[in-house]
Amino acid sequence: MNVLGFDTSTAATAVCVARDGEAASERWPEPEALSGPPGHARELMPAVAAAMEEAGLGFGELDAIAVGVGPGTFTGLRIGVATARALAGSAGVELRPVSSLAALAAGAEADPALALIDAKRGELFAALYEAGEPRWGPLAAAPKEVAARVRESGTSPLAIGDGSVRFRGVLEAAGIRVLPEGARTHVVRALHICRLAATALPKAPEAVLPDYIRSPDAKPR
Amino acid sequence: MILGIETSCDDTCAAVVSDAGEIRSNVIASQGLLHSRYGGVVPEIASRHHLELLDAVTADALERAGVDLDEIETVAVTRSPGLIGALLVGVSSAKALAAARRLPLVPVDHLHGHVVASTLQPDPIEPPYLCLVASGGHTFLARVDSESGYEVLGQTLDDAAGEAFDKGARLLGLGYPGGPELDRLAREGDPEAFDFPRATPGDLDFSFSGLKTALLYKLRDEPDAERADVAASYQRAIVDALVSRTRKALDREGLRKLAIGGGVAANSELRAAVEQLGVPVWVPPPELCTDNAAIIAAGARFLERVAYPGYLDLDASPN
Ligand SMILES: [Zn+2]
Numbered sequence: 001m002n003v004l005g006f007d008t009s010t011a012a013t014a015v016c017v018a019r020d021g022e023a024a025s026e027r028w029p030e031p032e033a034l035s036g037p038p039g040h041a042r043e044l045m046p047a048v049a050a051a052m053e054e055a056g057l058g059f060g061e062l063d064a065i066a067v068g069v070g071p072g073t074f075t076g077l078r079i080g081v082a083t084a085r086a087l088a089g090s091a092g093v094e095l096r097p098v099s100s101l102a103a104l105a106a107g108a109e110a111d112p113a114l115a116l117i118d119a120k121r122g123e124l125f126a127a128l129y130e131a132g133e134p135r136w137g138p139l140a141a142a143p144k145e146v147a148a149r150v151r152e153s154g155t156s157p158l159a160i161g162d163g164s165v166r167f168r169g170v171l172e173a174a175g176i177r178v179l180p181e182g183a184r185t186h187v188v189r190a191l192h193i194c195r196l197a198a199t200a201l202p203k204a205p206e207a208v209l210p211d212y213i214r215s216p217d218a219k220p221r
Numbered sequence: 222m223i224l225g226i227e228t229s230c231d232d233t234c235a236a237v238v239s240d241a242g243e244i245r246s247n248v249i250a251s252q253g254l255l256h257s258r259y260g261g262v263v264p265e266i267a268s269r270h271h272l273e274l275l276d277a278v279t280a281d282a283l284e285r286a287g288v289d290l291d292e293i294e295t296v297a298v299t300r301s302p303g304l305i306g307a308l309l310v311g312v313s314s315a316k317a318l319a320a321a322r323r324l325p326l327v328p329v330d331h332l333h334g335h336v337v338a339s340t341l342q343p344d345p346i347e348p349p350y351l352c353l354v355a356s357g358g359h360t361f362l363a364r365v366d367s368e369s370g371y372e373v374l375g376q377t378l379d380d381a382a383g384e385a386f387d388k389g390a391r392l393l394g395l396g397y398p399g400g401p402e403l404d405r406l407a408r409e410g411d412p413e414a415f416d417f418p419r420a421t422p423g424d425l426d427f428s429f430s431g432l433k434t435a436l437l438y439k440l441r442d443e444p445d446a447e448r449a450d451v452a453a454s455y456q457r458a459i460v461d462a463l464v465s466r467t468r469k470a471l472d473r474e475g476l477r478k479l480a481i482g483g484g485v486a487a488n489s490e491l492r493a494a495v496e497q498l499g500v501p502v503w504v505p506p507p508e509l510c511t512d513n514a515a516i517i518a519a520g521a522r523f524l525e526r527v528a529y530p531g532y533l534d535l536d537a538s539p540n
Binding site for chain 1: 265272533
């Protein structure tokens with residue numbers, strides 16, 4: 001099974017072409033990319049084209065396109081989802097949405113895993129995974145609230161993701177272990193988007209939307 | 222056959238246009254009413270809706286045109302200016318759609334689209350001509366010597382003309398969208414009843430912010446004034462400003478043809494006034510005046526097509 005997968009839920013742009021669950025070509029950004037300015041619009045399609053070429057595949061030879069639908073940066077998610085939908089529609093390939101937090105947790109090499117993506121405005125997009133299954137989340141909450149939920153769940157997970165790096169102080173003070181800074185697994189890996197897609201159900205492209213979690217910040221007059 | 226995509230503000234648009242400029246379809250999904258409750262376009266809401274609607278709008282445009290995606294040879298998309306999050310939905314979608322088929326892509330300047338709206342069939346204008354574009358987002362005069370570009374001769378220094386209509390309508394307690402409502406009320410009033418200021422900034426520029434303030438004071442100081450008269454006088458001031466600058470530009474530039482575009486081109490008094498300028502005037506139908514993708518495809522006909530993979534790193538730009 002040939003799958004093209006990508007994720008744009010953080011400032012990094014991750015892309016992978018997987019053949020039967022193994023990377024035929026992968027762009028897995030360095031952790032520095034998480035704190036840099038997002039460049040999804042400039043980076044995503046060149047990375048997709050390069051990965052396809054390196055894997056020696058045309059779009060028509062794909063069995064599925066998989067996209068990380070967040071939660072994460074709204075603009076980044078829209079770039080990823082708009083790209084995935086149009087590629088799938090134009091090439092006639094099925095589309096499978098995957099949770100970006102689940103893909104992040106899949107790369108943790110720890111169980112349970114607390115996947116945390118920076119939600120800005122002092123909050124985290126969070127989900128706790130045990131044996132690959134979500135215990136709770138995804139949700140948007142302040143770091144202290146996330147720590148309280150972890151305590152309630154009675155587990156001691158390893159926290160990963162750009163959100164865990166950002167709020168390391170609060171999390172560690174609450175007794176939560178955080179993956180060391182600079183570890184590459186803080187970056188959502190598109191290989192895991194591809195792997196999770198293998199068990200995800202295909203959806204009509206026009207029905208695939210980002211998992212924003214948060215409502216737009218606007219009040220009726 | 223060109224597929225055009227436009228998502229720069231709050232209308233989700235796709236269109237199919239032939240290389241000769243025949244419009245095969247022009248689909249516009251307006252979010253206007255949705256944003257009216259917020260008193261203006263909310264960028265995040267607009268961006269979310271673009272993503273929700275775009276694929277269906279594109280499919281609809283192809284179906285109405287009676288063409289298959291296989292018959293599309295070029296994809297055209299608005300790259301700037303506009304709301305960056307909104308633009309990115311269209312740009313990302315257009316790039317992927319084109320790349321999956323190795324089609325060429327043409328990034329188009331939204332304003333260029335308005336300027337060449339009248340070059341579409343059935344009665345295409347030919348350069349050189351003067352173009353007045355007036356909408357809720359832009360107000361400018363452009364000289365067009367070739368369809369591939371335009372030279373801005375003057376523009377608004379503050380509010381757009383359409384904004385002046387919308388804000389005026391709101392002050393007058395009219396419904397949404399304000400422009401057409403104000404136009405309707407003005408028809409029943411005396412445009413000479415009140416004297417609103419005509420701001421005359423340098424050369425061929427426009428300024429409408431003072432006018433809105435004058436209306437606010439007028440309504441406060443003379444609460445019993447006949448509202449139709451106030452609306453008519455206010456509209457006359459906007460139209461006068463647009464027409465006087467247009468006349469000046471025609472004279473100064475020695476141009477003998479005029480095209481108008483943008484949502485304000487639907488205003489009945491403006492349409493009547495430009496007909497008195499003594500030059501042939503092209504006024505596109507309303508659906509080509511407001512934001513739409515047919516004018517984006519129209520612009521693409523005169524621009525260089527970027528072959529695959531040259532456009533893969535294309536980014537949108539807010540200005
Ligand atoms: Zn416009």
